[in-house]
Structure formats: structure tokens, C-alpha cells
Amino acid sequence: MPAIDVAGEFETIRRLLRPLAHPEWARGLADDVAVLPSRPGHDLVLTKDAIVEGVHFLPEDPLDTVAQKLLRVNLSDLAAKGAEPFGYLLACHWSERCGWPEREAFVAGLRRDQAIFDIALLGGDTVKTPGPASFSATLMGWAPSASTVSRAGARPGDLVFVTGTIGDGWLGLQALQDKLTLEPERMDALTAAYRTPMPRLEFAPVVRGLATASADVSDGLLADAGHIAEAGRVRLEIDLEVLPLSAAAQAWMDSRVDPQGALELLATGGDDYEIVLTAPAGAENALRREADRRHLRLTRIGRVAEGKGLAVRYLGQEIKPTRSGWTHD
């Protein structure tokens, strides 16, 4: 039922969120709606993801990084589709533990990422829940008209690429759950990958220009590659042994007796927020050049063939991974 709250909705909006508002389109967060002028020649690209304490982030995660992760998992969807973000709407479902200092921390995280990614708050809602905290954001970006890459465009003969490294987010979660022992600096790198993944927005124009299909890697590399295979009614063949690993993930690999099983875990763990994409073989040089210019690692991890589904190989042999990705529901 409605209730008076010390860290109330109006105070939260007025003192914490209004300073983050888009100078024009958010109407000072005082008007129930945001109003965006049309941008001829462009499409509006929208995505909305939600995160729940205890499901998508840990109760111990600092709220500033929770806010950053909320924005970044959504920004990653825009990057993978070739769109350039400009703003977002936010719904905060504060739990009992979200008093004023926690809300300030959350907003500090939003502010940090607004500066990094050049986005502004457009509107939203703030409510209290007796359950665990949860948050959702609707992220918005522009893309030149009809340029947005779908999941469905992969063609036989295309190659499969992935940005960055794979497995760090999942290893970071293991580290935070004390299931992992590595040198402190490795642990820190993995924890940071879990809490504040880096959406590959700088690669969005390249995806738009060169990719035939793309998705962001959130459910796990194999699951998301599988989505591209399914949507395009083609077969994707992925080579596990070329999986791009960070120094920390390589250190973890070195401690494992079963490298194939270890790679399977990294390729299915999820929470990577990299871009998996397909492109014609003739585009490989251009893709590599664009990645180099951005100091972004880009790895060819497989190819597209006639057929359907996902074929996973290790050292040339087709294998059956025991799981293809997590269900986050």
C-alpha cells in the first residue's frame, strides 16, 4: 500500500536523479514523460533489460557498480546491433536496504557511466519493494535508417568473429563466490569484468557496415552463437581452442587438468557483453583493420555452413558440450 518513506520518491528524483537528466528531452524529470524530436534519416533502436539482486547481481555488489552493470548490459545490446546510444529510462525497485547512502552510490554509478558513454537520463520511475532490489533500464540509440543488423543475416561461407575475451565475467562470478583462487590482481581483473563489463560501443559502426548478423554475448558464447544459427537457418561451427582468453582466464586454464572442459565452461558461462558477429570472408581484412584502429581484440572463432544448429569443435573434433548456456529467467 502507499506509504511515506524517508528516502522518498520525490526527494530521490529531485536531489539524486534530476542532475542526470537530459537537458531538453527529459523535461526535468518533472513531467511524467520524455519527448524526443524525430531524427530523419535515422531509426530509433530500443532495448530493455532488468536485473535482480541475487539473480543477476550479488547482494554484496556495491550499488555503484550495479548501476553501471544495468546500463552496460543494455548498452551492449545496442552496440551489437550497430546503434549509438543517447539516453535511457530507468525503473528502480528499491529494497529495504536501499537507504539514502545506497541510492547516492547507485546514482554515482549512473553519473560515471553517463560521462563515459555520453548518455543522459530521460525519465522513469522509482518505487519501493519489500523483496530484493531490482532495476530495469530502457536504453535508446540512433542508427542510420534500415542499417540495424539483425540476428538472421548469416550466410554459408561467412566467418564468425568475437570481440574482446570470453569467460572473464563467469570467472569473476566464481571469484566473488569464493570458488576460485588466483593471484589478487587476477581476481581483481575478473571481478571487474563481472561487475563492470565494457560494452563494445566503439565497434558499433563497424558492425553496421560489415556484419551480416550479430548478437551480444550475454547468455554465453555458444548460446548466443546458437541464436544466430537459429535465426539465420544456417549452421555455425565454432572452434573452442581459439577462444580469446584474458591473462587471468589463461592463468585459470593453466590450473585445469581438462582444457576442453575448461573452455566449455568459459564458452557457456555468459556475462561477457562482447559482440559475436558473422561477416563475409572478404570483409575479414577490413574488420581486423577497424578493430586494430580501436585497439580492440577481434578473433575469428568459426564459420557459417549450410545446415542448422551449432557445431562445437575442439582441435578439429566435433564435441557435445554438456550445456549450451544459462537460462537467466
Place this chain on the structure above:
Amino acid sequence: MPAIDVAGEFETIRRLLRPLAHPEWARGLADDVAVLPSRPGHDLVLTKDAIVEGVHFLPEDPLDTVAQKLLRVNLSDLAAKGAEPFGYLLACHWSERCGWPEREAFVAGLRRDQAIFDIALLGGDTVKTPGPASFSATLMGWAPSASTVSRAGARPGDLVFVTGTIGDGWLGLQALQDKLTLEPERMDALTAAYRTPMPRLEFAPVVRGLATASADVSDGLLADAGHIAEAGRVRLEIDLEVLPLSAAAQAWMDSRVDPQGALELLATGGDDYEIVLTAPAGAENALRREADRRHLRLTRIGRVAEGKGLAVRYLGQEIKPTRSGWTHD
């Protein structure tokens, strides 16, 4: 943490939500993003509200009406700003009790309101929470460029109007909490007003054409009129005795010994989802004609003066209401 779920995210999207998707812009809910072409000559109007079980709806409320209320509280924001809705993004935070039948019921409510209001699902997310269920929706509409009415335009000399009737939502909540005894048909009417309020979308073009300021009545008539006063740096004078009441609300009034106190409760209870607006005195006839054409009740409840804040009167005497509206946070 990630977990396998019998009523999983993919099944929920594929079997329940995909049939609701916009035929073109939602990309079959299979692509992480929705893509909207620009509409030259129009602004995009956006609003995002969240509702939480036990806070904004009752655990006993049927999930089909919860879905309808979610859409309607957001549609009401668009109506009050003169925008015409076309679609929405949805985040479902399902609780433990939301198995397959409950999700089907929720989707049946969405489907019903999609037909009534001519809107389509554009995208979103579905997650599971160990706490109470909560939902948020980002509603989107078009308005002719630069026509969107703000809260801030009221000018001294303007009149204050409200659509429909006031207090039914609050009385419906009292009825559902067994705090009210009236004839069964009255109880049903009030319960319906609480669970499935009717956003005044048919009045959106009139608001756009004639209102100087507007807001939807969600926090309570006096609170929302107060927002208009504050945003416009003017004084709003509201006459309580002319408050438009439904037959059920009038029946409740007749049972009260303190009519002024009863009117105060109705004017502060909230959950009305009517439109409160200001307009020049010269626009009154046109407003009434447009309301009549739509068989919509429209009541003049006050006037705008120099000064600031809200003045509440009862039978010509200024009074101090004991509360001006609920805080829903």
C-alpha cells in the same frame, strides 16, 4: 544466480509474448532490440512506470488485471500529455507464484488491452525474482512535433478541469481491503476502477489543442494539481464541493457524517488516472463540446491565480487538508 526454470524465459517469450509483438518493429522479440523508423513531423513521447505486488497492486489481484493496470497507468501519462500510444516495452520480474497459468493470465490481460488501445509489444525482458512480483513498462506514443503539453503552462485566469470522476480507485482499494460496505454492484464498480482504470486517451487530441498545462491524476487530485501549480509558478484554487463523483462514490459519501473530510479523502486518495488540466476561460465551451462528443464527463473544479501553491476550498472557505497525496515510493 542463473538457474534453469520450468516456465523459462525463452518459453515465456516464444509461446506467450511473441504473439503480442509488433509485426515489424519488434523483430519477433528475437533480436534484443526494437527498431523504430523516424516519423517526421512527430515527436516520440515516452513514459515508464513500475508496479510492485503489495505496494501498487494487491497479492489477490488477478494477474490479467495487473497487466492491464500496468499498461493503463502508463497510457494515462501519455493521454494527459496529448500523445497517442502505439507500443511498449515490458519487464516482468516474476515471483515464485508466477507459474505458467499465472503468466498466461498476465498475457491475456496484455492481449485484451492491446486490442482495446491499439498498441503492440516492442520488446523487453523477463526475469525471476525471489521477492514479490513486479513489472515495469515503457509506453511510447506519437504527438505532432512540439505539441506535447507540459505541467508548466498554467496562467492566471485559466480555469481548472478534470475528466471523469474522482475517488473511485481509492474507494476500490478500501473495498478490496474490507474497509467498505456498500451494495455489491457498487463494490464491483469501485473494484473495477481500482484494478482496471480507464485512461482518457480519447481526450488526448483535445488536451493537445486546448490545454495550457496537464497531468494525469495518479498521486491524488490535490497532489497532481499541486504539481501543476508548482511547475507553472502559479496558484491553483480547487473547490472541493464540485468534485465529480460516481454513483458508487456518492453512495459512500451519503454514509459519511463529515462531507468535507470525505471529499478530502477522495481528492487525495490517488489511483484515479483521470486528466487534470488548465485552459483559458475562452476555451471552456470548446472543451465541453469535445468532452460531450466523447460522452466524457468534464468538470470545472477551480481556477488559476497569481501566487503559488494550492488553495483548497469547501463551500467558499479555504481549508487545510490534512494530507495532500500519497507517496508511492
